[in-house]
Amino acid sequence: MKEPVKEAAAIRLEHGSGGALSRELVENAIFPLFRSDAFPELLDAGALEAGSDLLLTTDGYVVDPPFFPGADIGKLAVYGTCNDLSVSGARPVCLSLALVIEEGFPMEDLRRAMTSAAEAVQEAGAKVVTGDTKVVPRGKGGGLFITSTGVGRRTFGFPLSPRAIQAGDGVIVSGPVGAHGLTVLAARESLPVGGSLRSDAANLYPAVSSLFPLGPGLRFMRDATRGGVSAVLNEIVQGSRMGIIVEDDAIPVSDDVRTVCGLLGLSPLEIANEGVFVAVVAAGAEGQALAALHAQPLGRNARLVGRVSPDCPGRVLATTRVGGTRVVDFPRGLLLPRIC
Amino acid sequence: MSQESVLARQIVSEIAAVAARIGRPVRLMEVCGTHTVELRKQGIHSLLPPEVVLVSGPGCPVCVTPSGYIDNAMRLVSEGRAVVATFGDLMKVPGAAGRTLASLSGTGRVKMVYSPRELVEAARSSTLPVAFLAVGFETTVPTILSSLLDAREQGIRNLLLYTAFKTVPPALRFLLSDPSHGIDGFILPGHVSVIIGSDAYAFLEEDGGRPGVITGFDGMDMLVGVLALLRLIQAGERQVRNAYPRAVTREGNPRALELISRTLAPRSETWRGLGAIPGAALGLQDWLADADAQLVLGIPPAEDREAPGCLCSRVIAGVSLPPQCGLFGKRCTPDDPVGPCMVSSEGTCAAWFRYGANR
Amino acid sequence: MCLAVPMKIEEILDRRRAVVSEGGVKVEVDVSLLADPRPGDHVIVHAGYAIETLSLADAEERLELFRKLAELSGEPGGTG
Numbered sequence: 001m002k003e004p005v006k007e008a009a010a011i012r013l014e015h016g017s018g019g020a021l022s023r024e025l026v027e028n029a030i031f032p033l034f035r036s037d038a039f040p041e042l043l044d045a046g047a048l049e050a051g052s053d054l055l056l057t058t059d060g061y062v063v064d065p066p067f068f069p070g071a072d073i074g075k076l077a078v079y080g081t082c083n084d085l086s087v088s089g090a091r092p093v094c095l096s097l098a099l100v101i102e103e104g105f106p107m108e109d110l111r112r113a114m115t116s117a118a119e120a121v122q123e124a125g126a127k128v129v130t131g132d133t134k135v136v137p138r139g140k141g142g143g144l145f146i147t148s149t150g151v152g153r154r155t156f157g158f159p160l161s162p163r164a165i166q167a168g169d170g171v172i173v174s175g176p177v178g179a180h181g182l183t184v185l186a187a188r189e190s191l192p193v194g195g196s197l198r199s200d201a202a203n204l205y206p207a208v209s210s211l212f213p214l215g216p217g218l219r220f221m222r223d224a225t226r227g228g229v230s231a232v233l234n235e236i237v238q239g240s241r242m243g244i245i246v247e248d249d250a251i252p253v254s255d256d257v258r259t260v261c262g263l264l265g266l267s268p269l270e271i272a273n274e275g276v277f278v279a280v281v282a283a284g285a286e287g288q289a290l291a292a293l294h295a296q297p298l299g300r301n302a303r304l305v306g307r308v309s310p311d312c313p314g315r316v317l318a319t320t321r322v323g324g325t326r327v328v329d330f331p332r333g334l335l336l337p338r339i340c
Numbered sequence: 341m342s343q344e345s346v347l348a349r350q351i352v353s354e355i356a357a358v359a360a361r362i363g364r365p366v367r368l369m370e371v372c373g374t375h376t377v378e379l380r381k382q383g384i385h386s387l388l389p390p391e392v393v394l395v396s397g398p399g400c401p402v403c404v405t406p407s408g409y410i411d412n413a414m415r416l417v418s419e420g421r422a423v424v425a426t427f428g429d430l431m432k433v434p435g436a437a438g439r440t441l442a443s444l445s446g447t448g449r450v451k452m453v454y455s456p457r458e459l460v461e462a463a464r465s466s467t468l469p470v471a472f473l474a475v476g477f478e479t480t481v482p483t484i485l486s487s488l489l490d491a492r493e494q495g496i497r498n499l500l501l502y503t504a505f506k507t508v509p510p511a512l513r514f515l516l517s518d519p520s521h522g523i524d525g526f527i528l529p530g531h532v533s534v535i536i537g538s539d540a541y542a543f544l545e546e547d548g549g550r551p552g553v554i555t556g557f558d559g560m561d562m563l564v565g566v567l568a569l570l571r572l573i574q575a576g577e578r579q580v581r582n583a584y585p586r587a588v589t590r591e592g593n594p595r596a597l598e599l600i601s602r603t604l605a606p607r608s609e610t611w612r613g614l615g616a617i618p619g620a621a622l623g624l625q626d627w628l629a630d631a632d633a634q635l636v637l638g639i640p641p642a643e644d645r646e647a648p649g650c651l652c653s654r655v656i657a658g659v660s661l662p663p664q665c666g667l668f669g670k671r672c673t674p675d676d677p678v679g680p681c682m683v684s685s686e687g688t689c690a691a692w693f694r695y696g697a698n699r
Numbered sequence: 700m701c702l703a704v705p706m707k708i709e710e711i712l713d714r715r716r717a718v719v720s721e722g723g724v725k726v727e728v729d730v731s732l733l734a735d736p737r738p739g740d741h742v743i744v745h746a747g748y749a750i751e752t753l754s755l756a757d758a759e760e761r762l763e764l765f766r767k768l769a770e771l772s773g774e775p776g777g778t779g
Contacts, residue, residue, distance in 0.1 A: 013442060014432075021675045191454050192747065193726050251709030262704040263726070263744065264428075264454065265685075266383075322348040322559030324383020328655055329694045332674040333685075334442060336428035337400050337454050338400055339480060340686055340700040340747045343762055351769050368762065374701035401700050427746070441771075455747025458731055477700040482732060483748040490715070531701035534743065534751045557701065564768045583768050586754050587743055593751055596732050 013334055016062075018226025018272065020330035023235065042235075043161070044222060045088035045152070054093075057084040066113060066144050068187040070198030071180075073144055074117030076274060078224065079201050081150040082124045086205040087221040087277050089160050089212070090152030092124055097131040097148055097282040102141030113144060124203045126150070132231040156212045162236045168283035169308040172245055174207055174293055175200070175276045175301050177229055178257040178268035185335060189313075194260045200275035208277060208301040210292040217282035218289075224276050226330050228267045232278045233316045234330045237308075243315045246306030246328065264337035269328065271335065280308065344560060351563045352387045360569040365391045366573055368566065369515075369658050371508060372399035372477075372529030372684030374557060380695035381604050382559035384566070392570065395658040396688035398511055400473045402429050403656060403680035403687045404611040405504045408642035410608040411435040413473055413502065415616035417449045421468050422500070423635060425451040426473040433683050434697055436645060456487035463491055463499035471633040479531040481505050481622060482596035488631055500633035503623055504642075505604065506611065508532050509540050510620035514655065516548055523658060525569045526552035530561070530584045535678045537592025541580045549578050556584040571652055603628060610644050612680050613653030655688050662689040669693060703745035705753055706737050719744060 007028065014021045031042060037295075039046055045057035059081050066073040082092040097117065101110065120127055179200045186194030202221060211218050222232045229251070233244050253261075253268045261268050275298060281289045286304050293299030316328040372375060379385060385394060388463060398404050410433050416422045424441065431442045431452055444450050444682045451462050456472070458490065463470040467480035474484050484501065491499045508529060516520055530540060533554045541697070544552045551572035555565030565583045572579055580587050600622070624632045630681035650672070662668045662681070672678040674690050681687035706719040706726070717730045719742065730736040730749045743750035756764060 008676070017677075066462075172388060189452055189454075192458065193454060193724065196724060256724045259704070259706075259722035259724040262721075263724075265702045291437040293430055318383075320381070320383040320559060322382055322384070322563060323345060323387065324350070324559070326383040326695050332694065336431050336442075336452070338429045338685060339427045339454075339702055340429050340476070340684070347762060347769075347771075348767060350771060351765075354769065354771065372701050376765065399700055457747045479701050479745055479750065481704070483729070483746050483750070486729060486731060486748065526750075529701050531703050531743070531745060531750065560765055564765050567769050586756065587751050595734065599732075630760060 002075040015330065017334055018231050019332050021332070022226070023330065026061055032242045040070055041115035041161070041299065043088065044084040044126070045090065048151070053092040053154045055085055055086070055088050055154060056149065056154050056302070057081060058089050059084060061148065062142055064142060065182060065187050066109065067153050068184050068199060070183060071201035071274065072113055072116050073146055075120045075201050077146040078117050078120035078124060078165065079203050079274060081148040082126060083204045083223045083277070085150050085152030086208040087223050088152070089154055089156030091155045091205060092108060092126040092152045094127050094129045095121065095148055095150045097146060099131070099133045100141055100145040101133065101135050101172055102143050103135060105143050110144065120203070122169070122207065154332040155209065158216045159216065160220050162220050162240065165214065165236065165280050166219070166282070167242060167308055167310045169219055169280050170283060170286035170289070171233070171246060171306045172279045172281060172286065172289055172293070172306050173229055173252055173276065173303055173305050174279065175300050176252045176254040176257065177224065177263040177273055177276055178253060178261060178271040180274045181271035181335060182257060182260055182266070191337065193263050196258065201275055202275035202298055204275065204277055204298065207293060207296040210296050210299065211279055211281070211289055213292070214281060214285050214289060217285040219280040219282065221277055221279045224278055226272045228268070228270045228272055229278060230316070230328050230331050233328060236280065236315055237316060239314060241313050242310060243312030243317065244306055245309045245312065245317045245319065247319045248321055250303050250305040252301045252303045266335065266337065270331040344619065348560060348563060350492060355563070355567050356389045357569060358567065358574050359392050359476045360387045362570065362574045363393055365393060366524040366570070367393050367395050368525050368569055369395045369523045370527040371397040371399040371512065372532065373403070373684065374531070375527060375529065375555070375562070376400065376688060376691045377686045378557045379562055380691045381563060382620070383447065384559070384562050387563070388566070392566070395523070395661070396655070396691070397515070398656045399477065399508065399629055399659055400610060400615060400684050400686050401506060402433055402475055402684035404506060404613065406610050406612045406642040406644035407436060408644060409504055410441070412443060412639050412642055414439065416471055416637065416639070417441070417444045420449065422469045422471040423449045423451055423462070424473065425426045425453055425462055425470050426591045427475070428452055428454070429684065430473050434677065444598055452508050456484045458485050459499055460491045460494065460496060466498065469500050471500045471635065471637060473504070475504045477506055477508055477529070477532050478535045481604070482535060482599050485599050489603070492631070498592050499623065500631055500636055502633035502639065504609070505622040507606070507620055507622060509543065511611070511617055513543060514617045514620065516550065521658070523550055525550050525573050525682070527565055527569060528552045528554040530554060530556045531594070533584065533588045535592050535593050535596045538580060538582045538588055540592065544580050545578050545600070546624045550568070551578055552580045554580070554582045554584050554588050558588065561622070601646060610642070612644050613646065613656040628630045650679040652681045655681050662692040665689070703743040703750065705741055706744050708736055708740045709741060710738055713735060717749070719749065
């Protein structure tokens with residue numbers, strides 16, 4: 001375990017990539033100021049007040065470019081926030097949208113993003129009930145930034161927390177990983193590869209709620225956004241007496257994502273998704289969980305990828321194709337293609 | 341269990357058996373940065389007996405490029421004198437002041453490319469010179485030169501190369517010239533060898549040489565390569581073997597080699613951490629002087645500054661392991677790297693940090 | 700420094716360019732470093748260039764070759 005590194009003097013791009021540095025930023029500079037009985041740990045959503053059935057979540061959307069194959073910033077702003085509620089055991093009820101628009105952003109693009117958001121809200125069975133709009137001078141923004149806050153009503157009556165995991169629990173990934181982040185990267189950098197990929201952005205509530213019948217056998221869920229499945233697995237066990245061991249061959253990845261990752265030197269486990277979540281379920285409940293997911297359109301490719309283990313406290317390990325073991329670390333640094 | 345898994349297990353047992361017959365610790369140098377990463381990714385370290393130690397060599401082009409090279413590149417961008425194009429690998433390498441090319445993206449004068457092929461269009465559509473950070477070993481060198489010549493054939497003259505090309509065989513000779521080197525054998529780079537051919541390593545069979553096995557990059561390739569190398573060491577045979585015959589031939593890729601000899605010439609440049617290695621770099625020949633960014637844009641020589649306490653030079657030379665550096669994992673991490681071995685994703689320290697020591 | 704991926708040539712476009720594919724992904728690459736590229740050839744792709752044609756074996760042959768290289772079938776390993 002390394003000694004604490006002195007805090008950076010200024011925020012860097014890496015602080016936003018969803019990896020180790022992002023987590024350190026929140027844990028060191030932000031969370032301590034707000035931690036309380038109402039906010040004891042970093043979960044995706046928090047109760048409106050003690051004993052309330054209503055959960056609150058919020059997210060900022062800064063994706064560049066704002067439009068890419070399969071989705072756009074408007075769709076993400078709705079599904080991303082709804083998905084945080086879903087994996088917290090709540091059905092999304094309503095959302096707010098706060099827009100920060102850069103001077104010069106085309107009106108047509110704004111309409112397109114908002115229309116997309118409206119369609120997504122309808123599909124999710126929720127409503128936008130309030131919003132805000134600000135404009136910043138040219139050069140002071142990123143085209144269009146959206147902050148979306150959502151409220152959901154608990155429909156799952158058991159606690160969902162990383163602290164609930166137990167040795168032997170199964171770790172499930174709901175679908176093929178890596179498509180969203182690769183699509184955005186290829187679009188942003190106009191890469192000559194990856195043009196046929198599409199973002200997987202989707203409303204996860206139906207797939208997530210198909211696991212609710214597991215009751216207390218459903219320990220924890222999180223959608224695998226920035227930092228990918230690697231980040232989620234590490235977040236689950238960080239500081240814990242438990243660890244996770246996964247099998248490389250069991251991770252669901254579609255052929256095209258696998259090939260593009262090979263060409264760009266990237267790892268599918270570290271790439272953001274917008275339509276995939278990780279679930280930890282009690283040993284013995286894996287079969288029921290997978291059957292439920294496989295009956296869902298978004299869960300058809302769900303796989304049991306590994307188990308919670310007391311043998312590697314606080315760490316995530318992977319068994320490789322040739323039978324070796326490697327450490328699955330928090331992703332570090334920016335997601336950039338490499339040729340070396 | 342699949343047949344390949346069964347075979348993998350057999351090879352792992354055989355590795356242990358041969359290592360036991362050798363009866364003393366052995367240090368195998370894996371030369372290529374991609375091997376450094378893939379060995380870790382496939383968990384090969386966890387499958388080797390403790391007396392077989394893998395040491396990373398200087399085959400990480402980012403790691404061995406002097407720190408001043410990035411500073412020079414960033415100055416070109418901030419002074420508005422050129423568009424700097426680069427592979428993704430160099431985007432997050434910090435210069436002396438800690439800033440990266442990635443942080444200059446907002447200027448619109450930093451262009452990341454996946455392939456040198458994109459340089460042709462980048463230069464065509466730019467009013468400024470486009471200076472490509474031409475870093476790489478023999479695998480990459482011909483691809484970059486091919487694009488340069490393609491651009492020139494199309495009348496595009498504003499594509500310049502800021503070269504930092506390095507070659508493997510002279511670097512290996514250099515490592516072996518230090519009597520205290522401690523290397524028992526080389527895991528030779530599969531794709532560099534595709535270009536230069538297995539005959540290029542004949543010097544390893546001479547006095548003062550060491551056995552070497554040309555190795556591919558699958559888990560199975562690497563297990564087979566390690567086993568073949570251990571067998572040579574155990575038999576006392578100073579030979580070069582090709583364990584990647586599906587891609588590597590004795591003579592290499594003649595078209596690529598011809599392109600290199602037509603456009604480049606060996607010269608001596610500074611390898612970060614190792615100093616100047618004679619003839620281990622490649623520079624543009626005189627007839628391409630107008631494509632040489634250093635000449636055209638008046639770029640000063642790249643300074644090589646090692647931070648105090650940084651052990652990269654010894655790590656790159658295969659003499660020290662990352663945990664022996666006082667900065668490793670404390671002051672120096674992948675998020676906040678000090679030296680090149682941590683900066684590059686295929687640097688020894690970065691790979692060690694990310695994937696675990698496994699011992 | 701050696702990241703490269705095996706892919707199959709689908710179509711030759713001209714002396715420089717070809718379309719290769721793998722896993723449902725089609726990419727245009729430069730094949731001018733190859734002596735005689737043909738559709739159906741398997742090649743290794745590095746940074747948008749095909750740098751060599753692979754002599755590809757099926758799974759059975761691949762295993763056999765690994766066995767030989769590892770000298771597990773009792774025959775001398777390596778091809779020097």
